[in-house]
Amino acid sequence: MNKIVNRRFKISFLDIINIFVIIFLMLPIMVIILYSFSSTSTTVFPLEGFTMKWYKEVLENRLFISALKNSVYVGILVSLISIIIGTLASFALTRYRFKFKNIISTTVLFPMTIPAIILGISLLSFFSYLEIPLSLLTVIISHALFCIPFVILIMNSQLIGFDVSVEEAAMDLGANAIQAFRYVIFPIIRPSLVGVMMITFALSFDEFLITFFVIGRQNTLPIIIWGMLRRGVSPTINVISTLVLVISMTLILIVNRYAKIKTFM
Amino acid sequence: MKKRNKHIYLLSPLYIYLILFFFAPIFILFIYSFWLKSSSGFIHTFTLQNYIKIFSNPLYLTVIRNSILIGLVTAVICVLASYPVAYAIAFKYKKLQDVILYIILISLFSSYLVRVYAWRIILGRYGLINQILIYLKLIKEPLTFFLYSPTSVIITLVFILIPFTILPIYSSLTNISIDLHEAAADLGANKFKTFFKVTLPLSKSGVTSGFIFSFVLATGDYVTPQLVGGTQGLMIGRIISDQFGMAFNWPFGSSLAYFTLFLIVLTVNLFIWIVKILKIGR
Numbered sequence: 411m412n413k414i415v416n417r418r419f420k421i422s423f424l425d426i427i428n429i430f431v432i433i434f435l436m437l438p439i440m441v442i443i444l445y446s447f448s449s450t451s452t453t454v455f456p457l458e459g460f461t462m463k464w465y466k467e468v469l470e471n472r473l474f475i476s477a478l479k480n481s482v483y484v485g486i487l488v489s490l491i492s493i494i495i496g497t498l499a500s501f502a503l504t505r506y507r508f509k510f511k512n513i514i515s516t517t518v519l520f521p522m523t524i525p526a527i528i529l530g531i532s533l534l535s536f537f538s539y540l541e542i543p544l545s546l547l548t549v550i551i552s553h554a555l556f557c558i559p560f561v562i563l564i565m566n567s568q569l570i571g572f573d574v575s576v577e578e579a580a581m582d583l584g585a586n587a588i589q590a591f592r593y594v595i596f597p598i599i600r601p602s603l604v605g606v607m608m609i610t611f612a613l614s615f616d617e618f619l620i621t622f623f624v625i626g627r628q629n630t631l632p633i634i635i636w637g638m639l640r641r642g643v644s645p646t647i648n649v650i651s652t653l654v655l656v657i658s659m660t661l662i663l664i665v666n667r668y669a670k671i672k673t674f675m
Numbered sequence: 676m677k678k679r680n681k682h683i684y685l686l687s688p689l690y691i692y693l694i695l696f697f698f699a700p701i702f703i704l705f706i707y708s709f710w711l712k713s714s715s716g717f718i719h720t721f722t723l724q725n726y727i728k729i730f731s732n733p734l735y736l737t738v739i740r741n742s743i744l745i746g747l748v749t750a751v752i753c754v755l756a757s758y759p760v761a762y763a764i765a766f767k768y769k770k771l772q773d774v775i776l777y778i779i780l781i782s783l784f785s786s787y788l789v790r791v792y793a794w795r796i797i798l799g800r801y802g803l804i805n806q807i808l809i810y811l812k813l814i815k816e817p818l819t820f821f822l823y824s825p826t827s828v829i830i831t832l833v834f835i836l837i838p839f840t841i842l843p844i845y846s847s848l849t850n851i852s853i854d855l856h857e858a859a860a861d862l863g864a865n866k867f868k869t870f871f872k873v874t875l876p877l878s879k880s881g882v883t884s885g886f887i888f889s890f891v892l893a894t895g896d897y898v899t900p901q902l903v904g905g906t907q908g909l910m911i912g913r914i915i916s917d918q919f920g921m922a923f924n925w926p927f928g929s930s931l932a933y934f935t936l937f938l939i940v941l942t943v944n945l946f947i948w949i950v951k952i953l954k955i956g957r
Binding site for chain 2: 523526
């Protein structure tokens, strides 16, 4: 009896490391959310007073609203572009055998592994060399570049387990390629597509460094946050940060509902 | 697999996109690194002067060396700290598995800029750690050893990048069949022997990719050293970006970027080579 009780409440070294890591992963997020309600304009411990006035200030701020619109606009277009290009490529990589397949499958991941700052200055040099004016369009092009590898990676892991015989059965029953895709393949991969869409949106929504180089005069949310950070601490940063955090967390929640995130890894 | 060349149609949008917006830009950046800056713009020549300039001023080499060192230390700590977490999620916490993975994913996908800023609030001179310690009357003056230094950069980077090491290690661990553990135990291996002879070698791929990810991201980081690094925590990302901003010396910035990229690739390959010759568990 004694032994069982001991076993149940025994906290091992492994547990301590885990608790420590988890606490420190959540701590920054908690701090930001908590202090966005603080009534003082500096971060003081213990928290003094609770207020919503910073939220009101942010939501009435035109700069913030226009940046939010830009971020959403960019995020939606980026996720559409990268899903189309990435999913097509993933079909090719998981279903067909061809020359140099291994080299190609690693090459397509390059934009994801190169440091963001180098990607940013490369794209800036490229756009300026071709005299393409910087705008939200250049931001969309740049974001899709590093989102496509994510789409390919995730879709590969989904499509590798795809049972091709279902599709063949549809074809045998007289469906053409488009019908087979529309009525057989698409419904099966739909949850993964929704998941990938949310993930690419979240990646684009939070991207700062590449955007910083290719944005020109307009603003996205991370660019606004960066500007505020450089000018010094203002309580509204906490509010904007909290709103950004809430949006990303919601996206991940939706992904988890549609397609179990675990299967993506 | 009926039609032979169907894959080309499926892959061509990707090829076009990558050639236009990835290979062309990094090639143009390479060309820029051989140009020169003049008062009115850039001189289109072919010279190695920018690369020579890197070696002529010790500042650049020192900052590049520091950045790579910070990257290495961060990557090592990330791997060491995330292995137990990944191991516990994979084999120990059956019920909590989903919750912990979810927390890690939230951390991964929540704004990186915001998390770095949060660490500044926590670590600053009048940050939360110092305020709490003063409030609890444990110290009188703010502690300064972790502020605005390479240490604070490393602390912040570790907690920003740790999801990038936990996830690949976790995914390589879940591929290990539990039968192998039982087989090792049946053959008389104790827990430690099982770990070093079975688990660790089989999770090598996860450790390698986690290490590479966190090393590359940490070395090229721009935001963290600026928000929590102070003057001592200066890293190469800042110097490169200044060449594209205030200094307006794009050619020199390009050569710095290529030189740093070369060293990063070299370090990564060195790491892969070391893992290979160590032959863990054989």
